[in-house]
Amino acid sequence: MKLRLGLPKGSLQEATFKLFKQAGYDISVRSRSYFPAVNDPELEIVLMRAQEIPRYVNEGVLDAGLSGLDWIMENEADVVEVADLMYAKNTHNPIRVVIAVANNSGIETVSDLNGKRIATELVRVTEKYLKESNVKALIEYSYGATEVKVPHLVDAIADITETGSSLKANNLKIIATILESTTKLHANRNSWNDPWKREKLQSMAVLLQGALRARNKVGMKMNVPGDRLDTILDVLPAMKQPTVSQLVHSDWVAVEVILEERQVRDLIPALKKAGAQDIIEYPLTKVIP
Numbered sequence: 001m002k003l004r005l006g007l008p009k010g011s012l013q014e015a016t017f018k019l020f021k022q023a024g025y026d027i028s029v030r031s032r033s034y035f036p037a038v039n040d041p042e043l044e045i046v047l048m049r050a051q052e053i054p055r056y057v058n059e060g061v062l063d064a065g066l067s068g069l070d071w072i073m074e075n076e077a078d079v080v081e082v083a084d085l086m087y088a089k090n091t092h093n094p095i096r097v098v099i100a101v102a103n104n105s106g107i108e109t110v111s112d113l114n115g116k117r118i119a120t121e122l123v124r125v126t127e128k129y130l131k132e133s134n135v136k137a138l139i140e141y142s143y144g145a146t147e148v149k150v151p152h153l154v155d156a157i158a159d160i161t162e163t164g165s166s167l168k169a170n171n172l173k174i175i176a177t178i179l180e181s182t183t184k185l186h187a188n189r190n191s192w193n194d195p196w197k198r199e200k201l202q203s204m205a206v207l208l209q210g211a212l213r214a215r216n217k218v219g220m221k222m223n224v225p226g227d228r229l230d231t232i233l234d235v236l237p238a239m240k241q242p243t244v245s246q247l248v249h250s251d252w253v254a255v256e257v258i259l260e261e262r263q264v265r266d267l268i269p270a271l272k273k274a275g276a277q278d279i280i281e282y283p284l285t286k287v288i289p
Contacts, residue, residue, distance in 0.1 A: 003043055003191075003200050006057065006065030008050035009034070011089050012183070016066060019087060022214070022285055023207035042200065051121070054079060054186065063191035064201055070097050070160065070181040074122050079186040083205035086182050086212060088162050094180040095162045097122060100172040102151040110176045113137045113156055119149050120158035122178075129158075129178045147172065210286035217287065218261045221280045226251040228275035235270050237263060258287065 007016055007027075017027050027045065029036035034047045046062065053065035054077035064082065072079060088095050099118070101107040107116070110133050119142040120126045126139050139158075142149065146157045147170045158178060161167055167174065185205055191197045224232045229244065232255060236242055242257040255276070259267070268279055 001042065001196055003197055004046065004061075004063045005043055006046050006048055006053040006062040006067075007036075008053065008066060009047035010049060012050060013047070015087055015089055019085070019208060019211055022211040023204075025207075051075075057186055057188050060188050060190060062188065063197055064185065064187040066183055066185055068095065068160075068181040069184055070095075070122060070125060070179065072184060072186060073179070074125050076124065077186075078189065080189055080192045081184050082187050082192075082201050083185040083209055084182055085185060085208055088183070092212070092215060093162070094182045095160050096180055097125060097158060097178040098161055098167075098174045099126075099156055099158050099176040099178065100147075100150070100161075100167050100174050101156045103171050103173050105151055105155065107156065108175060110135055112175075116155035117153075118156045118158055119146055119154040121146065122158055122160075125178060126158040129176075206288060207286065210288040213287035213289075214284040216261050217258055217284050218264060219256065219258050219282045219284055220264070220267075221254065221256045221278075221282070222271060222276040223247065223252050223278040224255050224276050226253055229253055229255075231274045232271065232276055235267070235274050237267075258284065 007013070020027055025043070026039040027036045029047065036045045036047060038045055048056070050067045051071050051074070053062065053067040054072040054075040056062045057065045057079050058075065058077035066085070086092055086094070099110065107113065113130070113135050114137065117138045117140065118126060119140055121142055123139055123141050130137055140154070142157070146159050147166060150157055150172060164174065185201070185208065187201055233242060236257050237259050242255050245254045247254055264281060271279060
């Protein structure tokens with residue numbers, strides 16, 4: 001049996017492949033191929049635009065896929081959310097769907113968009129938001145280069161932003177956030193009801209989420225004199241409690257902890273000063289609670 005999985009091609013592809021590799025799935029693809037090879041014979045991967053994946057999952061062409069909540073909503077796809085995967089092209093933060101206008105437009109709030117023209121790829125999502133805001137505007141589909149259409153072609157845009165830097169570079173300001181969106185591993189409902197496919201997807205979700213939890217974290221081991229243990233524990237941050245084990249035929253103990261990588265630079269000198277020795281820092285690939 002095989003699970004047919006849709007993965008995003010384009011801006012999110014590199015980040016997705018990197019995440020899957022960390023989770024244990026080694027994916028390789030030729031430059032113009034849409035059918036990558038993967039080191040799991042039970043997986044069949046198809047690359048396509050993230051915008052299209054929820055529709056094909058909804059229709060059963062794909063068993064499951066990765067795409068943003070924004071595109072699931074835009075396609076009005078009736079799918080099962082298997083896992084929320086907090087990653088994007090450049091950061092590990094949610095992306096935002098925002099309404100932006102020219103800095104000098106005089107438009108300050110959503111209500112100022114009454115009777116205005118708005119360009120977006122997310123037509124349904126934008127229409128729903130404006131309807132809930134009691135705003136009537138002309139919404140047109142944008143085939144790309146959306147940011148450059150303001151103010152010469154349209155009065156505003158509804159667009160996806162990760163950091164906001166591109167909007168600022170085009171002299172645009174955000175006047176409203178329509179929604180925050182993260183990448184979702186989602187499944188076709190019939191595929192989800194298949195026991196084998198459900199178990200396959202649940203296992204994949206555990207590995208992918210474990211890989212995400214491990215990002216920006218490291219493990220640290222050290223040896224500590226028994227009479228300095230309390231001092232060391234006061235210095236150490238930890239996800240839960242450090243693991244402490246007695247060294248054989250010794251009054252020393254081994255201490256192991258998982259922590260944020262950004263803490264290490266200041267922590268190691270403090271641990272050394274507090275009496276720790278043989279300090280080892282090592283990378284993590286997965287953290288499974």
